Amino acid sequence: MSQSPIVAAQDLVRVFGEGDAAVRAIDGVSVDFPDGAFTAIMGPSGSGKSTLMHMLAGLDRPTEGSVTIDGVELAGLDDAELTELRRDKIGFVFQFFNLLPVLTADENILLPLSLAGRDPDPKLHEQLVAAVGLGDRLGHRPSELSGGQQQRVAVARALISEPAVVFADEPTGNLDSKSSDEVLSLLRGAVDEFGQTVVMVTHEAHAAAIADRVVVLVDGRVVADEAPESTEQVLDLMKQVAA
Amino acid sequence: MSSIALRNLGARKLRTFLTALAIVLGVMMVAGTYVLTDTIEQSFDKIFTESNEGVDAVVTSKQVVETDDGQEPPIEASLLEAVRGVDGVAEAAGTISDPQVAIIDPDGDRVGGGGAPTFAFSTTPERFDPLEYPEGGPPQADDEVVIDKAAAETAGYELGDEVTLAGKQEASRYTLVGLATLGDIESFGGASIALLTLPEAQRITGKQGRFDSITVAGADGVSQDALANRIAAVLPDSSEVETGEANTQSQQDDVGEFIGILKTVLLVFAGVSLFVASFLIFNTFSITVAQRTREFAMLRTLGANRRQIITSLVIEALAIGLAASVLGLLAGIAFAPVIGLLFDVLEIGLPKEGTVVETRTIVTAIVLGTGLAVLAALVPALRATRVPPVVGLREGASLETSAGRRRRGLVGLALAVIGIVLMALGLFGVLSPGEAWLGVGAAVVFIGVALLSPRLVRPLASIVGMPLQRLSGVAGRLARENSIRNPGRTATTAAALMIGLALVSFVTVFAAGLKGSVDKAIDEGITAELRLSNTDGFSDIPARTATAIEGVEGVEAASPYRYTQALIEGDKGFLSLVDPATVNDVFDFDWREGSAETAAGLGPTDAVVDDNWARDNGLGVGDAFAVTTPSGREISYTVTGTIKDNTDFFGDYFASDANAAAYNEADNITSSFVRLADGADEEATREQIEGIVDTGFPTVQTQNRQEIKDSIGDELSQLLGVVYALLGLAVIVSLFGIVNTLALSIYERTRELGLLRAVGMSRRQVRRIIRYEAVITALIGAVLGLVLGVVFAILVSRPLADEGFTLVIPVATLLVLMVLAAIAGVLAAIAPARRASRLDVLDALAYE
Secondary structure (H helix, E strand, C coil): CCCCEEEEEEEEEEECCCCHHEEEEEEEEEEEEEECCEEECCCCCCCCHHHHHHHHCCCCCEEEEEEEEECEEHHHHHHHHHHHHHHEEEEECCHHHHCCCCCHHHHHEEEEEEECCCCCCHHHHHHHHHCCCCHHHHHHHHHHCHHHHHHHHHHHHCCCCCCEEEEEECCCCCCCCHHHHHHHHHHHHHHHHHHCCCECCCCHHHHHHHEEEEEEEECCCCEEEEECCHHHHHHHHHHHCCC | HHHHHHHHHHEEEEEEEHHHHHHHHHHHHHHHHHHHHHHHHHHHHHHHHHHHHCCEEEECCCCCCCCCCCCCCEEEEHHHHHHCCCEEEEEEEEEEEEEEEEECCCCCCCCCCCCCEEEEECCHHHHHHEEEEECCCCCCCCEEEEEHHHHHHHHHCCCCCCEEECCCCCCCCCEEEEEEEECCCCCCHHHHEEEECHHHHHHCCCCCCCCCCEEEEEEECHHHHHHHHHHHCCCCCEEEEEEEHHHHHHHHHHHHHHHHHHHHHHHEEEEEEHHHHHHHHHHHHHHHHHHHHHHHHHHHHHHCCHHHHHHHHHHHHHHHHHHHHHHHHHHHHHHHHHHHHHHCCCCCCCCCCCCCCCCCHHHHHHHHHHHHHHHHHHHHHHHHHHHHHHHHCCCCCCCCCCCHCCCCCCCCHHHHHHHHHHHHHHHHHCCHHHHHHHHHHHHHHHHHHHHHHHHHHHHHHHHHHHHHHHHHHHHHHHHHHHHHHHHHHHHHHHHHHHHHHHHHHHHHHHHHHHHHHHHHHHHEECCCCCEEEECCCCEEEECCHHHCCCCCCCCCEEEEEEEEEEEECCCCEEEECCCCCCHHHHHHEEEEECCCHHHHHHCCCCEEHHHHHHHHHHCCCEEEEEEEECCCCCCEEEEEECCCCCHHHCCEEEEHHHHHHHHHCEEECCCEEEEEECCCCHHHHHHHHHHHHHHCCCEEEEEEEHHHHHHHHHHHHHHHHHHHHHHHHHHHHHHHHHHHHHHHHHHHHHHHHHHHHHHCHHHHHHHHHHHHHHHHHHHHHHHHHHHHHHHHHHHHHHHHHCCCCCCCCHHHHHHHHHHHHHHHHHHHHHHHHHHHHHHCCCHHHCCC
């Protein structure tokens, strides 16, 4: 844990629609994500957790408020600059459809670097490949891999460019519990071993429990922000906020 | 169900638009062809009807040989008295109408540039005169002329000006005394007329004492038929009579025949475009049906039966087809004049006044367009409904099994082989008509290769995609992978382009071979340094041209050469008449039997024959064969030698010009070949020759061997240009195919694109992927097309190999075609690439 936040959000508001139909999906959120921390964002369906993440990651623009990543204010960036920022400073893991079907697992891992025209750090590449544990399936296409394997490749892909922050959007939402644990420990390992900053959106208590910190959203506002102790404690927390 | 079908069209506007566009373009060409040719035909009809007004009967010579130059043998002037003596003839007049004169403009060039003919007409009594004179009146003296108003405007002549006419005699000068029009007809399609007094018209056309025809008006109460019958009784066997109506009709039929050929040629090209368009329609329906498999499965689980789904798809196709056909028809009506421009490029002057839209045009356009759309949609519809609903509901259900793919490949291979065999059978005359079977064979080959090509997509994409991948890493790699991801789709898209390019490269290769062969024949066969010929490239020149330059210093020999037609052993064929005394000075024959002495010693009924023709007719030296000349004379020729005649320059045989009169060619020659004396100054001699020719014979040009080759090359490239333009439409249709396939593929890959953008792909990189994908598809089409084109050229040139046709593969041109195809791919990708790069990342990711 350390000093200045890698990602900082100040007074974020996101309104969808106009006039009577306007919905404030995010309604005044200020939150910081310090370097090397694993933060889980939780909340019931429709609480705005995904919307928050999209704005933090520069995929969506806030109606009001500001986001900075690694000291860069996102509001001033155009599409090309945002793209570059995503490529160089952000790693993504989505719930579905993380990998390009036409590329092999290894090519998928290296995709962000290929896009930037950069060569991978061979040591990091080796470490990640080992961590993903795909063995000889590295040359296979995603369609030949299990859901868990695909998601582990996606995590490696997010880590390969040594980003300032990894955003994971329900990374285990589609997996059985064993695969789910493998993906989570991969993320946890990245934080512990490389000091990677990770922000994970999830609705699963047991996933949130491995984070260093849980931020809970309800109706577009932060209603809880604390360090989780166990799955049960997170479940209790969710019950409290739901009540 | 049908309302679902129609709503689908609305929901998928772009796709519907692009599919419709393919049909519109194909139908446009068909409709345009009909409108144009009908318009031309009607314009001609009007001209003929107008000019035959007041004419009840026409006497002409009996044409023994229908020559291609439009010249009919004249009749003796003495017949006129006999016709006048017939009971019921009110008035009869001898007339001249000869299409081989030229009006020379003040700059010394021929009016009309040599495309459309200029007719020399003789004045006729007022009742026969179809002309109106907005200015002045008919010529009264032999040194007066009337020309048509359009020609006068083009050349800038006004009444009182001195006008030069060139014909079979030395050019003469006349005073312009009137301007003429034919009724309210504005234009004869570039053709001009020069009206002279009868004696002068006879003189300048070399028909002294003869007429081209006698026009007759009957007395009141005598029917045209009765009149014609009575006249027929007094005519000798060498001439014949037609009623005025029949004459108009036969003129129309003659033109109709020519226009029929044009129509067929244009319809073939229209057919190519439609054929390509049907690939596009088929592909679009295949893709959209595949994308909607789940939708159909869902409808099936809700209780829709197979037939309902098929019906709904067919209705969709019907609606697109119908709307597109109507648009295509309208576009065709507007497009007809543009096709007409092609004739102007080729200097084929044809009158086109107004716009004629026959019911047949409307029906054909709509039936063709709609029918093709429905047919092309039927296969995908059947395929889609064959998938069991439960399978269809699963994500990523494939409509094709690997066994189906294998079967498709085998069928493709079989079709390609059958197509080649059909082409060969048509080519070697086993199946007739040969051209039609050649075309059918080629179409079958195209379908076969299209079915086979999914198997070729992977290797071809690897080859053509390699440099792209080298060039730009991941974008190139993704483009290549995307293009082989759905080989059937890429293959069909590429196949559409393949068809156009195969035909383009076929004609390119073929023309290059033709040009090479002609050049070689000129270099090896002609020893004359200069040739005098008509500036229009095909008309005769006065025989006196040759004699006029004989005395020029430095001219060793001026050998007259005539290329003409006759009935040879009962069939119309070409032949040459040469001057035995000088022929060896100007030609170097490739003798099989005989020698230069044989040519020098040609008697009036001796002939040297083409060895191919001799072989086909079982003739050898010493054998005789029968010829009926255009004047009706029967000549029995004896073969005294045989030559190998590459490019068929001399026709079936050549004989002495001693008998030129029998061929109606006494006063005309095709060209004069000039041999210069040893050590003569070519420049100076040529200058002298041109000095004589330019004043006396303004329609005669002087060319050296290189210029002859160049002018043939120019003609060939002009023709080639027109063929390219006609095939261009098919290529454009296939490019829309690329646009369409890309647009649909992007739609399918929205989430993928969203992911790529999220992990840091720039818009430029997205555009690059799409662009490369288009280039890869285009190059696959180009490679397949060029290979097929070369194969076709090799195949089609086989029968010509005997004639000395040497196949030259113009590698540079073919490479240019490849590059053009790649550029076309880039252009086709512009819109889809823009669309793809503009996708909102979040929307794309959330896209289902």
